[in-house]
Every structure is written in structure tokens, then in C-alpha cells.
Amino acid sequence: MEKIAVIKIRSNLKKTGAIQTVLKNLKLDKLYSCVLLDKSESNLGMFKVAESVLTYGEIDKETLKKLLMRRSMLSNKKRYEWKEAELTAFVEDLLAGKKSLSDIKVKKIFHLHPPIKGFERNGKKAPYKLKGASGYRGNDINGLLQRMI
DSSP states (O other), X not given: OXXXXXXEOSOOTTOOHHHXXXXXXXXXXXXXXXXXXXXXXXXXXXXXXXXXXXXXXXXXXXXXXXXXXXXXXXXXXXXOOOOHHHHHHHHHHHHHTSOOGGGXXXXXXXXXXXXXXXXXXXXXXXXXXXXOSBEEOGGGHHXXXXXXX
């Protein structure tokens, strides 16, 4: 099953109750935090509601490997130490839906840096279709994640 990377890029202050509920359900409390979810109709509907504060898209294998290698944390605030063969096998199983992050006790939320060289030309407020940062990106989420890791 395909995985979707969801990143919170704007604050939820002065947003509607529906947007705050979606962010609470996704556990996206901090700015520039990322979560991986399955691509399903219910998840896509949630993202659509909070599209003004989120950006999301399909993550590829190489970006997922880099994200897990550099940003995976255990519950006690220690980094998870990966071996190369173990990481490659886990990424393939994760994308196939055979394993999940909770199997190895890694937190489901990844805390990222602001992107190197900033967001797109029109900033965070405009949708991605209009050269902004928020909303659905498709495979272009991988470039943003590479700059934020």
C-alpha cells in the first residue's frame, strides 16, 4: 500500500474546529512535524479539510530511507540505530504494508527542520497549485522532505 507523508507547515491558531480536530487526530502538534499514513479515502478526506495548514504527497523509497535513518526516534528521546540491510528490508515491508513503525517501537511522528532555501515562491499561505506551499503535492513532497531532513 502506498504511503502518504503529511507535514504541518502552518500554525492552527484561529483555525476552525474541524481543522484543529484533524490535527489532533493526526497528532501533529508542532510546526514542521511529519507523519506517515496509508493512502485511503478517509485519510485523503481528512487532509482535504486541513489543507490550509498541511502539505502532503506520496513518499518514495529513497526519501523514506533517509527520513528513517536521520529522524526516527524511540519513545525515550533516543535515536534508533539502523543497519543498512535492516533498513532496506524494513522500508520494503513498510511500503508493502507488512510492518509498521510500532513493530520496532519507533515514534510515528518525525520532527523536521524548516526547508533549506525556504518554501515556494508564494509562501505558505497559497496552495501548491498556485506556486505556494500548502495542499497536495504528489511526488514533489519528496523534494521538500529532502530539504527538511
